Structure formats: C-alpha cells, structure tokens
Amino acid sequence: MEGPRGLKKDELRSAAELANLVFRHDSPYKMEEEFPLLFSENNLENMRVFVDAGKVVSMVGMCINDVIIMGCMIGAVCIGSVCTHPEYRNKGLASKLLEDATNRAVQEGASLMLVSGDRGLYRRFGCVDAGIYRWYSIKRDQLEVHEKNLTLRKYGEKDVIELVKLHQLEPIRFIRTYEDFKTLLESKRLCDQISETYVVEQNGPVVAYVSLQLPRSRDLPLAILELAGSRVAILKTLRSLMDDVGTESAIVRTTTADVELDHLMVSAGAKRSTGGFMGTVKLIDIERFLESIDTYMTEVIGKRRRKNLSIKYEGKNSELSFTYMDQKFSIRGIDEITSFIFGSVEKQQKLKHANSELEDMLNSIFPMPLVDYGLNYV
Incomplete structure (x- = not known):
C-alpha cells in the first residue's frame, strides 16, 4: 500500500x-x-x-x-x-x-483548518465547534414589494466580474480568483445542496448578489448562505426572490460582524437565532495565526497597550498566555484556544466579569468573527 x-x-x-x-x-x-x-x-x-x-x-x-x-x-x-x-x-x-x-x-x-464534518475522527484530532453566526428566519408576508428601480434576476456569465468586485468588499471572506468564482457558480452547489445565484440591479448596475440553497418544496424555506453588496437591496428584493423560487419563507445566515444586515432583518420582523460553524474548526499553527491578526489586535486595543501585551504560545503544553503589566491569563489545549479565539455555541468562554485591564482587552479582541464557507464548501 x-x-x-x-x-x-x-x-x-x-x-x-x-x-x-x-x-x-x-x-x-x-x-x-x-x-x-x-x-x-x-x-x-x-x-x-x-x-x-x-x-x-x-x-x-x-x-x-x-x-x-x-x-x-x-x-x-x-x-x-x-x-x-x-x-x-x-x-x-x-x-x-x-x-x-x-x-x-x-x-x-x-494556520486555520475548517472541516465540513463533526464526527469523532475530527473531534479526536482536536477540531471543535467554533464560530458564532446569526440565522434570520422571515416569511414572505412580512416583506414589502420591492421598489421599481431594483431588478432581481439570476446571474449570468457576464455578471461574474461584478460578483468578484462585490465579494472583494466584504470584510470576512475567502479570497477567490475570477476563474475559481466562475467554476463554483457553474457547479450550482452550495454547502452540499442544489443552489442558484441571483443579482440585484439598481437602475442598471449590479449592487448585490445572493447565493442560496433551493428548497425541495414550497413549504420549505430558501436558504441564503452567501451574500455581498447592498443589504438594503437584498432585503427589498427578498420577497421577489421567494416568488421566483416558489416558497413562502427564507432563512439568511451571516456572521455576527454584519451589523447592517442584523438591523435590517430584525427591523423587518425576522426571527434571529445563533449557531456555530457548518462543521468543526482547529487552529493548526497558532503562532502564525497570531502574527496574522496582529494588525486587528492593534486596531482594537491601541498601539500602546498592544506594545505592552505579551502573547506566548508554548507548543509542548499547548498553552497560550497573555501577559500585560503584572496581569496574566492563560488557556491550555488547542481546542480551548480555538473556541476562545472564535467563540463557540458549545463553550461560552468570553470573560463575562472582566476584573482586570488585561481581561477587558481580551474581551475586546475575542471572540473574533470566523469566515463562513459560502461557495467554498468542500
């Protein structure tokens, strides 16, 4: 063999x-x-x-x-x-x-591993439920007919470059080449289900797109698992999207960082719930990952505090330590570290009662949003 x-x-x-x-x-x-x-x-x-x-x-x-x-x-x-x-x-x-x-x-x-599964093999390997996402459920009769200056239609090959540009504007995303984007769209699959992608035009230009799983019957909702562009345009054409697909309801999944969509969906009467990643997650090179997010940490806590914040990972004991002045906070175990950094529906590790400046800083930095699969599901 x-x-x-x-x-x-x-x-x-x-x-x-x-x-x-x-x-x-x-x-x-x-x-x-x-x-x-x-x-x-x-x-x-x-x-x-x-x-x-x-x-x-x-x-x-x-x-x-x-x-x-x-x-x-x-x-x-x-x-x-x-x-x-x-x-x-x-x-x-x-x-x-x-x-x-x-x-x-x-x-x-x-430095980051995303696994499209949750079986024992992955759990034994140190993969965990991590990441916190929002799900919105909304019915057709809660939505208004969209404005005349908005046009909803299925994407065509000529739209791919516009989808690439809209996708590039998203703060949490996979990096995709034009060729890969085109190939993924043509496969008509989204997170293991039959899918379709629609674009929204406003007076001509494409201002948004959504990729969704098609429902198997009219009594099941369509599921939008990737979107980009104007959230207002997406919401205002959601009723028309349901009509075109032939369903009475929809669910929309996004990261907790999408505050605009959260406001719009809740204001429209959508039911909001939380869930984890579509699989399991593991940090496979913690030191490299921490180097990658250094700019993010500096922006959140400021240059002075970041300069005085020491972060050390001890691979032998799988222990991550944060030291600030005379304050110290440690986490042991790759699974615990992954859950702490990205948050977890299973494990609520956020320091709810911060009693030091260090813990206050860590609460500001973590959990950080985790990328979602969208079209990149494997």
Missing part, C-alpha cells in the same frame, strides 16, 4: 469513484461535479491518499485558500471528502491522512 501521499493525475477518477461510493452511492449527483475545485488536476497534491493495487482506498481532500477576517489575511485549509473504502476501514488510514494533510497545509502557510 502506498501513502500517505498526493494524488497522481491518472488516479483522479479512482478518487472520485471512492468519494461517490461513500457519499453518493444512491444519488444521481457526482462528487467531482459538485466540488470541481477539490477534484481538479490543479489540486492533486492536496488530495492526500492511500493507494492499494492502483486504487485509491482512503482519502482526505483539502483546498488551501487565503481568507480575509477583519482586514487580516489568514492562510486556511478546507478539509472535505474524507472517506475510506469499506474493506479498508478500522485501520487508522483516515487518521494518518488527516495528520499528513495538516502537515502539508502548515508547510503551505495555513
């Missing part, structure tokens, strides 16, 4: 066959069509595999992307299509591949 190693070009079909056997055995859809950036000749080295007798028998797929969070560029790796052939299970192959994938991701500059 060969591995762990990267996938070879002539093994790409075998990798897709394994993924389809495990995840799509009773479905007409194909994994290689749903996740074109993952099952791509340009991504072979990031498909970590075990191969036996010329067949891929275990696989961990990953895409390495930079993300932007509050002005900071962070290297991220998205893990998906983790599977093992039934005849090769219970041999620890997936665990070895996950470790191998992590090592490669760190070598490629990633």
Whole structure:
C-alpha cells in the first residue's frame, strides 16, 4: 500500500469513484461535479491518499485558500471528502491522512483548518465547534414589494466580474480568483445542496448578489448562505426572490460582524437565532495565526497597550498566555484556544466579569468573527 501521499493525475477518477461510493452511492449527483475545485488536476497534491493495487482506498481532500477576517489575511485549509473504502476501514488510514494533510497545509502557510464534518475522527484530532453566526428566519408576508428601480434576476456569465468586485468588499471572506468564482457558480452547489445565484440591479448596475440553497418544496424555506453588496437591496428584493423560487419563507445566515444586515432583518420582523460553524474548526499553527491578526489586535486595543501585551504560545503544553503589566491569563489545549479565539455555541468562554485591564482587552479582541464557507464548501 502506498501513502500517505498526493494524488497522481491518472488516479483522479479512482478518487472520485471512492468519494461517490461513500457519499453518493444512491444519488444521481457526482462528487467531482459538485466540488470541481477539490477534484481538479490543479489540486492533486492536496488530495492526500492511500493507494492499494492502483486504487485509491482512503482519502482526505483539502483546498488551501487565503481568507480575509477583519482586514487580516489568514492562510486556511478546507478539509472535505474524507472517506475510506469499506474493506479498508478500522485501520487508522483516515487518521494518518488527516495528520499528513495538516502537515502539508502548515508547510503551505495555513494556520486555520475548517472541516465540513463533526464526527469523532475530527473531534479526536482536536477540531471543535467554533464560530458564532446569526440565522434570520422571515416569511414572505412580512416583506414589502420591492421598489421599481431594483431588478432581481439570476446571474449570468457576464455578471461574474461584478460578483468578484462585490465579494472583494466584504470584510470576512475567502479570497477567490475570477476563474475559481466562475467554476463554483457553474457547479450550482452550495454547502452540499442544489443552489442558484441571483443579482440585484439598481437602475442598471449590479449592487448585490445572493447565493442560496433551493428548497425541495414550497413549504420549505430558501436558504441564503452567501451574500455581498447592498443589504438594503437584498432585503427589498427578498420577497421577489421567494416568488421566483416558489416558497413562502427564507432563512439568511451571516456572521455576527454584519451589523447592517442584523438591523435590517430584525427591523423587518425576522426571527434571529445563533449557531456555530457548518462543521468543526482547529487552529493548526497558532503562532502564525497570531502574527496574522496582529494588525486587528492593534486596531482594537491601541498601539500602546498592544506594545505592552505579551502573547506566548508554548507548543509542548499547548498553552497560550497573555501577559500585560503584572496581569496574566492563560488557556491550555488547542481546542480551548480555538473556541476562545472564535467563540463557540458549545463553550461560552468570553470573560463575562472582566476584573482586570488585561481581561477587558481580551474581551475586546475575542471572540473574533470566523469566515463562513459560502461557495467554498468542500
């Protein structure tokens, strides 16, 4: 048996066959069509595999992307299509591949791991529920008919460049090339479901877009899982969007940093709830991650206090320590550190009763928003 190693070009079909056997055995859809950036000749080295007798028998797929969070560029790796052939299970192959994938991701500059799953394999590896997101639920009859100067329609190929530009303005996002954006839109998949993308024009120019999961029936809501541009335009055309899709309700998911959308949705009567990331999360290079967000921390607490704030990570004990003057605060365990930095619905670690200047600073910095998958789900 060969591995762990990267996938070879002539093994790409075998990798897709394994993924389809495990995840799509009773479905007409194909994994290689749903996740074109993952099952791509340009991504072979990031498909970590075990191969036996010329067949891929275990696989961990990953895409390495930079993300932007509050002005900071962070290297991220998205893990998906983790599977093992039934005849090769219970041999620890997936665990070895996950470790191998992590090592490669760190070598490629990633410090943040996003996993599209929550099973024991990932939990044992230190991945946790992290990130706090807002869900809004709203019905058609709560919304007004949109203004005449707004036009809602399905996106076309000529719109891709405008979508790229709108996406670039978002403070929390994946960095996508034009080519990748186009490929993801053409796949018509969003977080493992059939999707569609609509644009909103205002007197001609495109001012917003939404990517949504299409409901399976009229009594189910459409689900907007990626959006960019004018929140006002999105809300004012939401009723028309429901009509075009053929449903009576909608849910919208966004980060806690989207204060404008929060105000608009709540004012419109939407029900608001909170939830975690669509999978699990792990910081795989804490020192590099902290370097990446240094500008964010300095902006929040100021240059003087940042200069006097010492941050140290001790890898041997997995302990992160913050020291300010004679004050100290420590967290031990990568899972606890990840939950503290991004917040967690499972673990409420925010220092609710800050009794020192250090704890007050940490409450200002953390939790910081976590990027959401949107079209980049794997």
